[in-house]
Amino acid sequence: EVQLVESGGGLVQPGGSLRLSCAASGFTFSSYWMHWVRQAPGKGLVWVSRINTDGSSTNYADSVKGRFTISRDNAKNTLYLQMNSLRAEDTAVYYCVRDLVGISSWGQGTLVTVSS
Amino acid sequence: DVVMTQSPLSLPVTLGQPASFSCRSSQSLVHSDGNTYLNWFQQRPGQSPRRLIYRVSNRDSGVPDRFSGSGSGTDFTLKISRVEAEDVGVYYCMQGTHWPPWTFGQGTKVEIK
Numbered sequence: 001e002v003q004l005v006e007s008g009g010g011l012v013q014p015g016g017s018l019r020l021s022c023a024a025s026g027f028t029f030s031s032y033w034m035h036w037v038r039q040a041p042g043k044g045l046v047w048v049s050r051i052n053t054d055g056s057s058t059n060y061a062d063s064v065k066g067r068f069t070i071s072r073d074n075a076k077n078t079l080y081l082q083m084n085s086l087r088a089e090d091t092a093v094y095y096c097v098r099d100l101v102g103i104s105s106w107g108q109g110t111l112v113t114v115s116s
Numbered sequence: 117d118v119v120m121t122q123s124p125l126s127l128p129v130t131l132g133q134p135a136s137f138s139c140r141s142s143q144s145l146v147h148s149d150g151n152t153y154l155n156w157f158q159q160r161p162g163q164s165p166r167r168l169i170y171r172v173s174n175r176d177s178g179v180p181d182r183f184s185g186s187g188s189g190t191d192f193t194l195k196i197s198r199v200e201a202e203d204v205g206v207y208y209c210m211q212g213t214h215w216p217p218w219t220f221g222q223g224t225k226v227e228i229k
C-alpha cells in the first residue's frame with residue numbers, strides 16, 4: 001500500500017523557519033517525481049514545488065522561490081521542504097504528492113501556521 | 117502561467133441525478149507529445165485530495181464508473197451520472213502540460229440539495 005506521511009508542521013513566527021518531511025513507503029520512491037502542494041484554510045489547492053527522481057532538477061512557485069528548498073533522500077525514502085523567511089500567507093496544510101500527472105498519490109497533509 | 121477556470125463554483129445536486137461541471141484553460145493543454153495533461157481531483161470534507169481522472173478521460177483505479185471526463189483543447193467537463201452522498205466535496209481540475217507551474221482551478225463545491 002502506498003503511504004505518504006508528512007511531519008514537521010506547527011506554529012512558527014513570521015520570519016522563522018520549518019522543515020517538513022514526507023516519509024514514503026509502498027512504492028519505489030526513487031522512480032517518481034515528487035511535489036509539495038498547499039491549501040490555505042478554506043481555500044483551494046496551490047502547487048508549491050517539484051523535484052525530479054534524483055534531485056538534480058527542482059521547480060518552485062514564484063511565491064516561494066528563494067525562500068523554500070525542496071530536496072529528497074532516496075536512501076531514506078524521504079522528501080523534504082525547507083521553509084525559511086516564513087510569512088503569514090504561507091499558513092496552509094502542506095501535502096506531499098507523488099507524481100501529479102502519472103500515478104498520483106497524496107499524503108494526509110501537515111499544517112503550518114505562521115503567526116506571532 | 118496557464119489559468120484554469122472552473123464553473124460553477126458551487127453546485128447543489130439531487131441524489132440520483134446527474135451533475136456536470138466545467139473547466140477551461142487559458143491556453144490549449146495539448147502537449148507536444150500529443151497527450152493532454154488535464155486531471156480531475158476530488159476532495160471530500162476533511163480529507164486529502166485524490167485523483168479521479170487523468171489525461172482528460174481516464175479513470176484512476178478504484179474510481180466508480182459514474183465519473184467520466186471529456187473535452188479537448190481548452191474546454192473540459194467532469195460528469196457524475198448519478199450523484200451519491202459520498203460524492204459531496206470539492207472537485208478541482210489541474211493542468212500538467214505547461215509547467216512550471218502546475219496549476220489548479222478554483223474548485224467546484226458539490227453539495228446535496
